Amino acid sequence: KMAKKVCIIGSGNWGSAIAKLIGRNAAAYDTFHTRVNMYVYEEEINGEKLTEIINTRHENVKYLPGHKLPENVVAVPDLVEASKGADMLVFVVPHQFIRGLCKTIQSNIKPGAIGISLIKGMDHTDKGLQLISDVIRKALSMDVSVLMGANIASEVASEDFCETTIGCTKEENGQLFKKLLQTPNFRICVVQDPNTVEICGALKNIIACGAGFVTGMELGDNTKAAVIRLGLMEMMKFAKAFFPDSPPEIATFFESCGVADLVTTCYGGRNMRVSRAFVKENKPIEVLEAEMLNGQKLQGPETAREVYKVLKTLNIDESEYPLFVSVYNIFFNKHPVPSFIECLQNHPEHM
Numbered sequence: 255k256m257a258k259k260v261c262i263i264g265s266g267n268w269g270s271a272i273a274k275l276i277g278r279n280a281a282a283y284d285t286f287h288t289r290v291n292m293y294v295y296e297e298e299i300n301g302e303k304l305t306e307i308i309n310t311r312h313e314n315v316k317y318l319p320g321h322k323l324p325e326n327v328v329a330v331p332d333l334v335e336a337s338k339g340a341d342m343l344v345f346v347v348p349h350q351f352i353r354g355l356c357k358t359i360q361s362n363i364k365p366g367a368i369g370i371s372l373i374k375g376m377d378h379t380d381k382g383l384q385l386i387s388d389v390i391r392k393a394l395s396m397d398v399s400v401l402m403g404a405n406i407a408s409e410v411a412s413e414d415f416c417e418t419t420i421g422c423t424k425e426e427n428g429q430l431f432k433k434l435l436q437t438p439n440f441r442i443c444v445v446q447d448p449n450t451v452e453i454c455g456a457l458k459n460i461i462a463c464g465a466g467f468v469t470g471m472e473l474g475d476n477t478k479a480a481v482i483r484l485g486l487m488e489m490m491k492f493a494k495a496f497f498p499d500s501p502p503e504i505a506t507f508f509e510s511c512g513v514a515d516l517v518t519t520c521y522g523g524r525n526m527r528v529s530r531a532f533v534k535e536n537k538p539i540e541v542l543e544a545e546m547l548n549g550q551k552l553q554g555p556e557t558a559r560e561v562y563k564v565l566k567t568l569n570i571d572e573s574e575y576p577l578f579v580s581v582y583n584i585f586f587n588k589h590p591v592p593s594f595i596e597c598l599q600n601h602p603e604h605m
């Protein structure tokens with residue numbers, strides 16, 4: 255059998271961390287071609303191209319400083335060239351860019367190629383909710399698995415022990431991606447409930463913003479635990495409501511993509527940290543994102559906006575998802591942050 259060619263589409267904080275694991279496994283296993291192309295959105299850093307820096311110093315100095323990438327991971331600034339002939343595509347860009355990138359490679363996909371999305375976020379159409387994996391499936395007509403879990407990129411890059419979840423519809427594809435991605439300190443469970451895995455990954459970022467609000471208001475861990483629990487209840491309700499044909503397995507919420515990701519994200523994630531600053535500094539969220547993250551992108555506020563649009567499109571009462579709606583109103587409708595506590599006090603879970 256021919257070794258499979260792998261292409262990573264994305265090279266941000268998570269893309270670079272995952273490139274470290276993929277590069278090493280691609281070099282170690284005959285199943286994969288040793289060279290791994292990584293599409294890098296080109297930019298100049300102190301007069302040097304980021305792709306050149308990565309290909310000579312083997313470090314993404316902007317998005318994952320302090321970590322060496324394997325030398326077989328090759329940064330390519332042209333997406334069509336990077337993905338040409340790839341058998342396995344790993345999608346890992348902030349969710350707002352996925353549509354444009356898919357369009358660029360639409361006519362250049364190798365027949366039989368498969369994909370996996372590591373993108374936490376969601377999209378919507380005039381019919382309502384659209385998963386990011388659906389955007390990819392539709393644009394590129396390929397089988398797409400997803401990988402979501404309690405995985406803060408810098409900790410994965412440091413090779414601290416953690417777990418993650420792959421959701422797939424075709425078991426053999428899920429297992430092939432597991433082989434590509436699993437390491438002794440990055441342990442993967444494969445489940446055949448991809449929609450739930452992906453919904454967990456998307457919605458947890460909204461809940462993380464709520465956790466940031468209560469942290470910014472200097473409330474304690476009991477409050478944060480309540481945000482996590484009420485957020486989980488809304489997440490479960492949302493998954494049930496939006497996939498009536500493939501109801502979520504409750505067990506999936508206990509995989510790394512569910513409760514575990516909520517915990518890590520509500521304590522240490524970027525959405526939590528920037529939302530905490532939003533309470534303290536009284537600046538628009540996009541200003542704080544630019545000031546605090548050096549080009550990295552927040553997914554929580556945009557996902558709250560997408561969820562709100564989906565609820566409106568489908569005529570669903572806002573009171574069904576008070577936490578999600580409150581996060582949206584605080585970021586985009588100037589509702590005061592303390593109104594978030596009122597939403598918790600009046601949550602339907604207590605009625």
Ligand SMILES: NC(=O)c1ccc[n+]([C@@H]2O[C@H](COP(=O)([O-])OP(=O)(O)OC[C@H]3O[C@@H](n4cnc5c(N)ncnc54)[C@H](O)[C@@H]3O)[C@@H](O)[C@H]2O)c1
Binds near residue numbers: 269294349373406553
């Ligand atoms: N960072 C984490 O800890 C982490 C962990 C798990 C999952 N994720 C998810 O992975 C996805 C990607 O996150 P990330 O942390 O790798 O990215 P990031 O937040 O570091 O975003 C920056 C990336 O976006 C790219 N970019 C900027 N403008 C662009 C454009 N116009 N077109 C294409 N690309 C552009 C930049 O070049 C850079 O690679 C997100 O959905 C995120 O939720 C992140």
Ligand SMILES: O=P(O)(O)OC[C@H](O)CO
Binds near residue numbers: 459
């Ligand atoms: O830093 P965040 O908030 O984007 O969260 C990162 C990861 O999704 C945590 O699993």
